[in-house]
Amino acid sequence: MDGTNFRRAIARTRLAPVAAFPKRFMRVARHDARVIGVSAKWLLTSREHHNFTYDLTTLSREHLAWFVSVTCDVPVGQVRTYLAEIEQDETLRQHIARATSTAERRGLADRRVRYARRIGWYAIVRAIRPTHIVETGVDKGLGTCVLASALLRNAADGDPGRVTSLDINPEAGYLAKSEPWASVVDLVIGDSLASIKQLDRPVDLFLHDSDHHTKHERREFSTVEPKLAPGARLITDNVTVTNVLAEHAEKTGRRFLAYRETPAQHWYPGDGIGIAW
Numbered sequence: 278m279d280g281t282n283f284r285r286a287i288a289r290t291r292l293a294p295v296a297a298f299p300k301r302f303m304r305v306a307r308h309d310a311r312v313i314g315v316s317a318k319w320l321l322t323s324r325e326h327h328n329f330t331y332d333l334t335t336l337s338r339e340h341l342a343w344f345v346s347v348t349c350d351v352p353v354g355q356v357r358t359y360l361a362e363i364e365q366d367e368t369l370r371q372h373i374a375r376a377t378s379t380a381e382r383r384g385l386a387d388r389r390v391r392y393a394r395r396i397g398w399y400a401i402v403r404a405i406r407p408t409h410i411v412e413t414g415v416d417k418g419l420g421t422c423v424l425a426s427a428l429l430r431n432a433a434d435g436d437p438g439r440v441t442s443l444d445i446n447p448e449a450g451y452l453a454k455s456e457p458w459a460s461v462v463d464l465v466i467g468d469s470l471a472s473i474k475q476l477d478r479p480v481d482l483f484l485h486d487s488d489h490h491t492k493h494e495r496r497e498f499s500t501v502e503p504k505l506a507p508g509a510r511l512i513t514d515n516v517t518v519t520n521v522l523a524e525h526a527e528k529t530g531r532r533f534l535a536y537r538e539t540p541a542q543h544w545y546p547g548d549g550i551g552i553a554w
């Protein structure tokens with residue numbers, strides 16, 4: 278009996294789990310060793326304690342391009358151009374690096390600029406050309422800058438727009454307070470639900486990224502519904518945790534799709550983009 282036939286014979290006996298154990302152990306050990314190695318490096322080199330930043334793997338970036346292409350009905354080649362635009366925007370990159378290194382909370386932020394799934398937000402704004410975006414949850418203002426950068430490019434193409442960014446923390450949004458990005462940003466401090474009720478212009482694109490508890494996410498989408506322009510798109514940053522936007526889409530007769538990002542060289546498993554349209 279050769280080796281292959283011997284292994285097949287063992288696989289049919291009660292000894293199979295014992296025989297397979299070394300191979301199974303090596304598979305999981307190799308995986309866990311990689312995670313521990315990446316985690317240890319991150320603990321020593323990063324300063325971030327939440328809202329982590331990283332690049333996407335090449336494959337994850339390519340899937341993101343297709344996700345935007347399908348959900349916004351634009352050719353994938355065009356979306357790749359948009360992704361390259363934000364990645365190669367050195368003016369924005371230098372601004373974020375400089376503002377981060379001089380910020381009061383610089384001890385809790387990384388200087389290296391990495392946008393993760395926010396490059397998808399950028400491509401969506403470039404693709405659908407919204408007049409009014411509402412973003413709930415601003416933190417340092419990284420996403421706000423990315424959205425503002427897309428709006429500035431749209432304006433240069435003849436399609437101006439603004440972003441209203443809502444956060445409960447008065448210290449939020451410091452990255453988005455510099456020109457030219459600040460010229461298209463209205464930063465509103467307060468609870469997002471109260472701020473959404475005060476909106477006085479129709480919303481073309483709504484992005485939930487504030488309090489990620491299911492109840493709050495659900496209340497944001499129901500509160501913004503009467504404020505939406507015809508054909509508005511809804512995005513959630515919480516799609517890997519709840520099914521809130523999918524349920525809202527079904528209730529309101531929209532389509533829904535989710536993308537899950539894969540961070541490159543990071544222990545964090547990543548978040549995603551849920552979109553309803």
Ligand SMILES: C[S@@+](CC[C@H](N)C(=O)[O-])C[C@H]1O[C@@H](n2cnc3c(N)ncnc32)[C@H](O)[C@@H]1O
Nearest residue numbers: 414415416419420444445446468469486487488
């Ligand atoms: C995940 S961060 C936002 C990240 C940001 N969009 C970005 O791209 O980096 C969540 C933010 O939501 C804010 N937040 C939490 N609860 C809120 C509420 N009820 N209303 C408004 N903002 C809230 C927090 O202060 C925090 O800055």
